[in-house]
Amino acid sequence: MATYTTKFTNKQVRRCCLTAFFLILLTSCKQKVDNHDLGVFYxxxxxDRDISLKQWKEFGEEISDIGIKNVVIQWTQYGNEAFGESHGWLAQRMEALQDDNIKLWVGLYSDPNYFREIHTNATEQKVYLTEYFNKLHKSYVQWKTWLRIHSNKVQGLYLPLELSDYDFKTPAQREQLANILKQQIKLYDEPLMISLYLSGQLPQS
Incomplete structure (x- = not known):
């Protein structure tokens, strides 16, 4: 992993970790991902609202010049904060990146309490995940028009929940999660991406 630093102003420095990220697609996708594609999470x-569109475009040009082709917007809503929704400052800066021929994975709703709430038993996980995915889909509906207008430079959607074997240790929990995800992918037209983390909690077969 390398670190790239660019200076926006004398006081503002943004760092981006450059790494080849693995795309975990929940929906079938004809698009073939180039193994040499580089991407960053934002x-x-x-x-960041104070960073001008001009500075943002310059940043997009810089990362494009060094080979970054994809940016994952980790979330478009974090708890109650929606960053101006699909007509606000975040949407404008996403469009500025697209103008530099950078394609986006658009993250949806993220729950600030996710890691605390998900670490529980299967029964409570089902209640929590049902509520979480309802909020996640509501944020998708809010951005759906924007996604349609800018679809030519949108790779897909990022579901900002991090799935770990630490939280889904039992077969019952994993089966329940798989069934929930199967139902969720029916609600979206776009390819979906999630993050998976393994901590050695799964039994060896």
């Missing part, structure tokens, strides 16, 4: 913060 976590929207309200402090």
């Amino acid at each position: 976590q929207p913060l309200n402090q």
Whole structure:
């Protein structure tokens, strides 16, 4: 992993970790991902609103010049914060990246309490995940028009929940999760991506 630093102003420095990320697609996709594609994750913060569109476009040009072709917007809503929704400052900066021929994976709703809530038994996980996915889909509906208008430079959707064997240790939990995901993918037309983490909790077969 390498670190790339670019200077927006004398005081603002943004760092991007350059790494080849693995795309975990939940829906079938004809698109073949180039093994040499580089991508970065971007976590929207309200402090980034002060970075001008001109500076943002310059940043997009810089990362494009060094071979980055994809940016994963980790979320478009974090708890109650929606960053201006699909007509606000975040959407404008996403469009600026697209103008530099960078394709986006658009993250949806993220729950600030996810890691605390998900680490529980199967029964409570089902209740929590049902509520979580309802909020996630609501954020998708809010962005659906934007996604349609900019579809030529959108790779797909990123579901910002991080699935780990630490939280789904039992066969019952994993089967329940698989069934929930099977139902969820029917609600979206776009390819979906999630993050998986293994901590050695699964039994060896």
